[in-house]
Amino acid sequence: MKLAQIPLLCALAAATAVITPVAAQTSAADAAKLVPQDIRARGVLRVGSQQTFPPVEYREPGKTEVSGVSRDLLDEVAKRLNLKLEYIHAEYAALISGVEADRFDVASGGISDTVEREEKLDFVNYMFSGGSMLILADGPMTSAKTIDDFCGKSIATLLGSRVLMTAVEAASERCTKAGKQPIRAEQLPAAPDARMQLDLKRVDSYIGDLPALVYMGSQFPGKYKIVGGAYILTPYVTSWGFGKNRAGLRDAVQKAMQGMLEDGTYKKILAKSGLDGAALPVITINLPQSKRT
Numbered sequence: 001m002k003l004a005q006i007p008l009l010c011a012l013a014a015a016t017a018v019i020t021p022v023a024a025q026t027s028a029a030d031a032a033k034l035v036p037q038d039i040r041a042r043g044v045l046r047v048g049s050q051q052t053f054p055p056v057e058y059r060e061p062g063k064t065e066v067s068g069v070s071r072d073l074l075d076e077v078a079k080r081l082n083l084k085l086e087y088i089h090a091e092y093a094a095l096i097s098g099v100e101a102d103r104f105d106v107a108s109g110g111i112s113d114t115v116e117r118e119e120k121l122d123f124v125n126y127m128f129s130g131g132s133m134l135i136l137a138d139g140p141m142t143s144a145k146t147i148d149d150f151c152g153k154s155i156a157t158l159l160g161s162r163v164l165m166t167a168v169e170a171a172s173e174r175c176t177k178a179g180k181q182p183i184r185a186e187q188l189p190a191a192p193d194a195r196m197q198l199d200l201k202r203v204d205s206y207i208g209d210l211p212a213l214v215y216m217g218s219q220f221p222g223k224y225k226i227v228g229g230a231y232i233l234t235p236y237v238t239s240w241g242f243g244k245n246r247a248g249l250r251d252a253v254q255k256a257m258q259g260m261l262e263d264g265t266y267k268k269i270l271a272k273s274g275l276d277g278a279a280l281p282v283i284t285i286n287l288p289q290s291k292r293t
Helices: 007-016 028-032 037-042 069-080 092-100 162-177 191-199 210-219 247-263 265-272
Strands: 044-049 057-059 084-089 121-136 154-158 184-188 205-209 224-226 234-243
Touching: 028 069, 028 247, 037 044, 044 069, 044 092, 057 069, 069 084, 069 121, 069 234, 069 247, 069 265, 092 121, 092 234, 121 162, 121 191, 121 210, 121 247, 154 162, 154 191, 162 184, 162 205, 162 234, 184 191, 191 205, 205 210, 210 224, 234 247, 247 265
Parallel strands: 044 084, 154 184, 154 205
Antiparallel strands: 121 205, 121 224, 121 234
């Protein structure tokens, strides 16, 4: 299954788009001027990432290089800003604190922009996405349509996935109000660890990003199913995070990305990973899903 075959990503983008007038063609030279002097002198953009999140950002078995759509986009951004990329491994739950501690310049790897997270970081929004639910194709939950079918069941997800856990907790509360058992949730430090709980049948579903779940299904044909076909538990905007004291870098990346959108490079890179339907109409700063109409 190709990610581009998921019509819900296209529908999600259309339904939540905020149309903002685009100014004159954004130039790479103008964007590069905004890079802070210390980073310009270093010549390296340090990217913090868990590197276990295909097809967004991951390492293929036996390889050390990071791959994925986020890597491809950042490669082009770095080129336009006259910088090179350096990836630094960090657990997902440590991405925000890693930026705050200056371990790296950018928090990446599938992090989403939220009002709560904006208290600590600024975000450049680069792709629509949404959380969904993976189940075993031969498991007991194949008739499930939404998370409301999981009352009294168990799920696993990535530690630090606050957006997803908020949706799980809301569903669990609906279960108890209806006189049913709550949803049991386990949070693991790495996405493969969380998915392994499903493989071992210790939980009934693994919750993660829809593109990542479809990618997993394509790697193991017949093993997994997405609940409801392409059920979206909660929509969000995949983003890169920047320190509050790094407005120049944030703006440089946004302008470079906007230039890529205007000249067609952005959509070509998304299409390479089958994520055509996840394209934003404008590259925004600090515009989480909750503020989109």
